[in-house]
Amino acid sequence: MADWEVVIGLEIHAQLATKSKIFSGSATAYGAAPNTQANLVDLAYPGVLPVFNAEALRMAVKFGLAIGATIARRSIFARKNYFYPDLPKGYQISQYEQPVVGKGSLAVVLDDGAVKTIGVTRAHLEEDAGKSLHEGLANASGIDLNRAGTPLLEIVSEPDMRSAKEAVAYVKKIHTLVRYLEICDGNMQEGSFRCDANVSMRRRGADKFGTRAEIKNLNSFRFLEKAIQFEIARQIELIESGGMVVQETRLYDSDKNETRSMRSKEEANDYRYFPDPDLLPVEIDEEFIDGVRATLPELPDEKAARFAGDFGLSAYDAGVLCASRELGAYFESLVEALGAAHAKLAANWVMGELSSALNRDNVEIGAARVSAADLSALLGRIVDATISGKIAKDVFEAMWSEGKTADDIIEARGLRQITDAGAIESVIDAVIAANPKQLADYRAGKDKLFGFFVGQVMKATGGKANPAQLNDLLKAKLAAG
Amino acid sequence: MLHNHSIGELADRLAAGQISSVELTGHFLARIERLNPGLNALITLTTEQALESAAAADRRLAAGERGRLLGIPLIHKDIFCTDGVRTSCGSRILDNFIAPYDATVVTRLKAAGAVMLGKANMDEFAMGSSNETSFYGPVRNPWDTTRVPGGSSGGSAAAMGARLAPFCTGTDTGGSIRQPAALTGVTGIKPTYGRVSRYGMIAFASSLDQAGVLTRTAADAAAVLEIMAGFDPKDSTSVDVPVPDYPALLEQPLKGLRIGLLREFFDGLEARNAALIEEALRVYRSLGAKTMEVSLPHLPLSVPTYYVVAPAECSSNLSRFDGVRYGYRCAQPKDLTDLYKRSRGEGFGAEVKRRIMTGTYVLSAGYFDAYYLKAQKVRRLITEDFRAAFQKVDLLVGPTTPTPAFAIGAKIDDPVTMYLNDIYTIGANLAGLPGMSVPCGFIDGLPMGLQLIGPHFSEDRLLGAAHQFQRATRWHEKVPGGYE
Numbered sequence: 001m002a003d004w005e006v007v008i009g010l011e012i013h014a015q016l017a018t019k020s021k022i023f024s025g026s027a028t029a030y031g032a033a034p035n036t037q038a039n040l041v042d043l044a045y046p047g048v049l050p051v052f053n054a055e056a057l058r059m060a061v062k063f064g065l066a067i068g069a070t071i072a073r074r075s076i077f078a079r080k081n082y083f084y085p086d087l088p089k090g091y092q093i094s095q096y097e098q099p100v101v102g103k104g105s106l107a108v109v110l111d112d113g114a115v116k117t118i119g120v121t122r123a124h125l126e127e128d129a130g131k132s133l134h135e136g137l138a139n140a141s142g143i144d145l146n147r148a149g150t151p152l153l154e155i156v157s158e159p160d161m162r163s164a165k166e167a168v169a170y171v172k173k174i175h176t177l178v179r180y181l182e183i184c185d186g187n188m189q190e191g192s193f194r195c196d197a198n199v200s201m202r203r204r205g206a207d208k209f210g211t212r213a214e215i216k217n218l219n220s221f222r223f224l225e226k227a228i229q230f231e232i233a234r235q236i237e238l239i240e241s242g243g244m245v246v247q248e249t250r251l252y253d254s255d256k257n258e259t260r261s262m263r264s265k266e267e268a269n270d271y272r273y274f275p276d277p278d279l280l281p282v283e284i285d286e287e288f289i290d291g292v293r294a295t296l297p298e299l300p301d302e303k304a305a306r307f308a309g310d311f312g313l314s315a316y317d318a319g320v321l322c323a324s325r326e327l328g329a330y331f332e333s334l335v336e337a338l339g340a341a342h343a344k345l346a347a348n349w350v351m352g353e354l355s356s357a358l359n360r361d362n363v364e365i366g367a368a369r370v371s372a373a374d375l376s377a378l379l380g381r382i383v384d385a386t387i388s389g390k391i392a393k394d395v396f397e398a399m400w401s402e403g404k405t406a407d408d409i410i411e412a413r414g415l416r417q418i419t420d421a422g423a424i425e426s427v428i429d430a431v432i433a434a435n436p437k438q439l440a441d442y443r444a445g446k447d448k449l450f451g452f453f454v455g456q457v458m459k460a461t462g463g464k465a466n467p468a469q470l471n472d473l474l475k476a477k478l479a480a481g
Numbered sequence: 482m483l484h485n486h487s488i489g490e491l492a493d494r495l496a497a498g499q500i501s502s503v504e505l506t507g508h509f510l511a512r513i514e515r516l517n518p519g520l521n522a523l524i525t526l527t528t529e530q531a532l533e534s535a536a537a538a539d540r541r542l543a544a545g546e547r548g549r550l551l552g553i554p555l556i557h558k559d560i561f562c563t564d565g566v567r568t569s570c571g572s573r574i575l576d577n578f579i580a581p582y583d584a585t586v587v588t589r590l591k592a593a594g595a596v597m598l599g600k601a602n603m604d605e606f607a608m609g610s611s612n613e614t615s616f617y618g619p620v621r622n623p624w625d626t627t628r629v630p631g632g633s634s635g636g637s638a639a640a641m642g643a644r645l646a647p648f649c650t651g652t653d654t655g656g657s658i659r660q661p662a663a664l665t666g667v668t669g670i671k672p673t674y675g676r677v678s679r680y681g682m683i684a685f686a687s688s689l690d691q692a693g694v695l696t697r698t699a700a701d702a703a704a705v706l707e708i709m710a711g712f713d714p715k716d717s718t719s720v721d722v723p724v725p726d727y728p729a730l731l732e733q734p735l736k737g738l739r740i741g742l743l744r745e746f747f748d749g750l751e752a753r754n755a756a757l758i759e760e761a762l763r764v765y766r767s768l769g770a771k772t773m774e775v776s777l778p779h780l781p782l783s784v785p786t787y788y789v790v791a792p793a794e795c796s797s798n799l800s801r802f803d804g805v806r807y808g809y810r811c812a813q814p815k816d817l818t819d820l821y822k823r824s825r826g827e828g829f830g831a832e833v834k835r836r837i838m839t840g841t842y843v844l845s846a847g848y849f850d851a852y853y854l855k856a857q858k859v860r861r862l863i864t865e866d867f868r869a870a871f872q873k874v875d876l877l878v879g880p881t882t883p884t885p886a887f888a889i890g891a892k893i894d895d896p897v898t899m900y901l902n903d904i905y906t907i908g909a910n911l912a913g914l915p916g917m918s919v920p921c922g923f924i925d926g927l928p929m930g931l932q933l934i935g936p937h938f939s940e941d942r943l944l945g946a947a948h949q950f951q952r953a954t955r956w957h958e959k960v961p962g963g964y965e
Contacts, residue, residue: 040582044801046575047562047584047681049716079797081844083821090800143805272844274853277687277794279717 004239005204006232007212008167008197009159012174013152014184015128015192016059022127022151023050023093023279030190034133034144042149044088049278052077056151057282059183060100060125061292063153066181066299067120069104071289077125077279081272085143086130094154096273099124100282101153106177107301108169109319118170119158128152147191153183159198159209164228168221171195172323176300180325188219195224199231201239210235211245215259217252227252231259303328311335311343320351326365330354330372337376342383349379353396370399378406386410387417388467419466421473424457427465428477431456442478453478483508484644485960488553488701489728491647495542495552502542502552506535506596509554513598513645516964519626522639524559524617525567525600534596541594549704549728551594556649558637559600560607561587561692562681570683571603571615571633574802574809574828584681585713586650586692593708598646602636605830606799607657607685609633610902613893614832621889622665623961624927628886631661631902634669634695641667641695642928643964648696648705652682654689655787656881656906659918662695663881663930666920666959668947669695670702673937674913675720677706678713684798686791687718689910698957699919699947703727706940722938730941731948736769738946741874745780746905754880754929757922761878761931764953765946775874777866782859783907784900789843789856790911795833796840802828835896864912871936876946880905881918881930909934919947920956928959 021028024041041048064071078096101123107115128150133142155174161167175193178184186193200212215231218224230252235245249268250259298306300322307318307328321331327350334346354375358368370378378395381387387395387410398409410416418424431453432439442449453474457465483491483505494500510528517523531554538552562568562580564587569575583591591597604614612620612635620635622628623643630639634651638661641649651658653671662669670693677692684690692709696702707728712721742762747755762772804810804824811823829837843852870877882902892899909916914934921931931950935943951957 043806045562045581045807046568046570046578046683046801047580049680051715051717081797081800083800083803085803085805085817088801088806090803091797270846272797272841272846272849274793274797274844274849277718278684 003203004201004232004236005162005206006164006228007159007200007202007209008161008164008228009212010157010161010167010171010198011196012155012157012171013194014155014174014178016056016151016153016183017185018053018055018059018151020053021149022053022056022125024149026149028150030187030192032146034142035146038130038145038148042088042145044090050093050276052279052282053151056125057100057284058292059151059181060123060153061284061289062181062183062296063123063155063178064101064104065289065293065296066177067104067106069120069123070102071284072098072100072102073284074098075100075124075282077276077282078273079276082269084129085141086132086145086148088130088145088148092127092129093276093279094126095124106170106173108166108173109315110169111165113316116166118160118166121156121158123153123155126152126154159200164225164232167197167228168225171224172221173300176323180297180300182297191219194219197224197228197231199228199235200245201232201235211247213245213247213259214249215252216249216262223252223254226254226257227259230257234259297325307331311340311347313343313347317347317351321347324365330365330368333372334376334379337373338379338383342379345379345382346376349375353393357396357400369403370396374399374405381406381410385417385419385466387415388463390467391415391417391463415464417466418461418464419469421469424461424465424470424473425477427457427460428453428470428474431460432477439478450474450478482965484512484647485697485965487698488549488647488696488704491553492549492551496547498542502535502538502596503532505552506531506554506598509598509646512643516643516645520621520623520639520643521618522602522620522630522636522643522645523556523599524569524571524602524615524636527566527597527599530566531596531598534591538594538596546594548594550590550708552596553594553647554596554598555590556598556601556637556640556646557587558603558634558649558651560603560652560683561650562683563587563597563600566600568600568683569616570607571605571617572829572833573616574825576616576809578808580681582681585678585715586709587681589708589711590650595708601634601640601649604633604635604657605833606683606795607633607652607654607690608795608832608836610656610660610899611887611889611892612636612639612661613889614830616830619889622886623964624666624886627888628927629664629889631664631882631886633657633661635661637695638662638665638667638669641665641697642961644697644960648694648701650692650709651695652685652690652692653906653910653916654685654691654791655910656903658693658695659881659906659916659930659932660903662918663920663932664886664928666928666956666961667695667697668699668702668917668919668951668957669693670706670917670940670943671909671915672706672710672940673720673915674910675718676722676915676938676940677709678711678716678719680713680715684794686794687798688794689787689791691910698951699917699944700728700731700951702917703731703944703948706944710940720938725941727941727944731945733942733945734769735765735946735949738765738770738876739874740765740770740772741775741870741877742772743780743877743879744774744776745778746879750880751884753924754883757924757929758878758880758931761921761950764950765878768949768953773874775870775877777863777870777908779859779862779866780908783863783911784904786856786859786863786911787903787907788839788900789852790860792836792840793843793853793856794840796837796844799829799833799837804828832896860911863908867908867912867914867934875935875942876939877934879932881932882906885924885927885929905932913937915940915943917943917947919950920959921954922956923959928956
């Protein structure tokens with residue numbers, strides 16, 4: 001295995017979040033009854049003509065600016081010709097030789113903390129096709145053209161990735177970015193963010209690339225990783241057993257966790273690209289680009305750097321908090337309420353309790369059952385020592401399930417922390433008195449028994465003793481002898 | 482007779498209440514009923530709808546509304562989508578197609594109160610120069626019914642020649658308005674590319690197609706074009722340039738107008754044809770214009786250039802006719818491939834298939850550069866030639882066609898000879914320029930056309946020059962025997 005190096009390039013199709021289609025006025029909303037969002041242009045009726053939706057252009061330029069790419073002042077729509085029932089015109093309008101977004105790049109942070117720059121070759125605008133439906137139709141296929149004409153931004157990477165994990169990190173980064181820019185909802189289940197991977201193998205140290213296979217149908221980060229891993233193993237086995245990788249398109253089957261050949265290079269269409277004579281070249285000037293630049297939000301990398309710098313967070317933590325614009329905003333409102341001194345506490349809670357609750361219930365941050373204001377009230381009670389961090393976790397769970405405020409739960413359940421030194425001391429005295437053997441062993445050198453005494457006191461106080469105070473007082477009492 | 486009046490005269494009569502639009506419409510419907518069977522110029526009659534539209538126009542007139550086309554009947558080439566009316570494009574593949582919307586041209590004329598009588602026959606998908614490729618059979622030339630009327634707007638031209646309507650719409654991709662206008666003795670204008678919206682006009686070759694009109698006279702063409710022309714947000718290639726009041730500009734003096742003779746058009750031109758053009762030039766000189774010879778060295782490459790560009794675009798434009806959503810579908814398809822192959826194989830005629838195959842070939846990997854890209858380069862050279870010529874002259878003139886109308890069947894089996902019929906008209910399409918054909922005489926009793934070509938958006942100049950020629954000549958008033 002060590003002899004081989006994988007080379008991966010990715011093509012990402014991000015559905016742009018425009019209200020209407022790229023070349024017609026139909027709505028783009030997902031999930032409508034079949035063919036209710038397809039007008040005469042989408043159905044390719046005789047005589048109809050495409051009209052370019054400038055909003056799609058703004059979104060593409062926004063993406064280009066965010067990855068530091070060159071923006072083409074003139075780009076051209078071409079026709080990609082092939083016959084398929086879900087492609088009503090018999091050609092897809094796409095950009096071929098002159099895409100709107102040229103070379104750019106982005107940096108991804110790998111698991112080991114290393115930063116790697118991945119090149120983006122280009123990003124171009126095109127229209128999506130419709131869908132063929134086979135279920136529930138006896139001896140026939142249905143065509144739903146609601147999706148036909150939905151704007152796509154196809155983002156093509158350089159073959160810069162060298163492991164499945166790098167590929168996933170890159171796709172996640174793009175996924176984060178397009179949502180930050182609010183140009184794509186990123187929904188992979190609904191297909192609004194899709195990915196194809198070009199995978200090839202070569203001997204480590206070789207200059208030339210091997211023959212690649214293109215893997216389609218990768219509709220989750222997990223499937224992307226598994227499909228690439230499968231493909232790496234398949235290609236190595238093939239080469240080592242004396243075979244040759246053939247250039248082909250393969251489909252990933254997530255049920256069987258395998259890739260299967262879909263069509264070979266020989267079977268590939270000759271798309272007969274040529275400039276679409278129905279559309280003028282898209283020409284943009286500096287003013288347009290500056291206008292789009294003015295709408296750019298703080299980008300994830302900028303935000304993460306600021307979090308790390310201002311709040312003393314690790315690069316990793318800062319990166320996690322910036323994985324989505326909403327998560328970052330949630331975190332920032334906690335910090336605003338608690339003060340920068342407590343940023344680490346806020347970060348731990350967002351990445352810990354909050355994230356696990358969101359994952360467990362499979363809800364987005366926007367639908368969190370504990371708002372940032374409510375969580376900051378809870379954290380405020382840790383800061384002012386009303387409750388301990390441990391108790392706070394129970395309170396959080398109660399807030400999540402019952403929808404009440406932290407103070408209501410603390411009061412109702414009598415969870416207020418005991419900070420009266422006299423009260424804690426009297427409990428300690430009682431515990432020591434009740435455990436003479438452990439006391440003797442502790443004093444004979446079994447330091448580990450300290451934890452036993454802490455546990456006993458906490459048990460007796462219902463966990464409410466202030467941990468720091470308990471620690472100090474207990475140490476003193478045990479040593480006092 | 483009403484059918485020999487100009488649109489202006491008819492509009493005056495309507496306005497004065499001397500005749501109603503219903504009467505006028507009835508007059509033309511009766512002519513169509515009597516004369517169309519011998520011509521096959523119309524393939525769909527919309528009698529009921531026409532009478533309703535005419536009645537509506539009469540109500541507008543009665544309410545005091547006035548308009549140059551209010552209540553005036555017309556025939557649409559069957560390439561324009563007409564809401565609720567079959568729009569076949571001369572093809573079996575759309576024989577059952579009822580358009581669910583109106584083309585912009587149709588909408589504009591409808592809004593102006595023009596009354597559609599029916600739809601005109603045409604070469605299948607506008608591919609042809611003789612109107613013999615129509616699924617509905619050939620159109621006959623009213624000057625000699627054994628001869629073709631030209632194409633692809635052959636039905637519109639024959640209908641105009643036979644005076645079956647005050648005006649007929651047409652489209653011109655390589656001469657499809659001007660050539661049939663010449664061969665039937667009528668006036669035809671192909672405006673600047675982008676002057677008239679292509680929305681709803683079934684595409685043949687998108688970068689060349691342009692809608693225009695066939696009429697008795699240049700003055701009539703001015704009145705119609707003024708309504709048809711204008712920017713349309715639904716057509717990205719339509720141009721946002723204000724539409725002049727063409728009828729008001731017809732009298733622009735010709736004194737000092739520089740008219741260029743295209744040297745390339747006279748190479749090998751038949752003597753009688755050349756004599757007609759010489760005579761036309763003499764008329765222009767007598768009107769104060771100056772004539773001079775100019776050369777467009779790349780113009781002889783127009784035909785081969787056109788027969789790469791146009792088929793390339795058509796091969797893609799016609800992909801939508803696949804038997805899936807509308808139009809002809811073969812019986813009992815075995816599978817998807819069979820559905821495509823037989824629906825298209827049975828739905829398209831021979832000439833359309835020839836061009837789809839040619840176009841597919843020139844766009845194919847390995848041939849694209851040698852054919853399509855090369856043709857685009859030559860197209861730019863031809864455009865540049867015209868631009869240079871218009872530095873020296875205001876208008877170019879020459880013959881519209883090499884010969885008068887030929888016999889039905891004479892060229893249909895010889896595509897290259899047929900293609901050469903458009904040798905004088907194609908240049909204007911490649912360069913996107915406006916072109917006109919006006920009657921300029923006869924050869925063997927068959928009408929011939931004088932072609933005028935101007936710079937981009939010089940329709941007013943073309944129409945004025947044609948109008949003043951028609952005031953000095955009588956060729957446009959000649960009507961074929963039996964159609965007076």
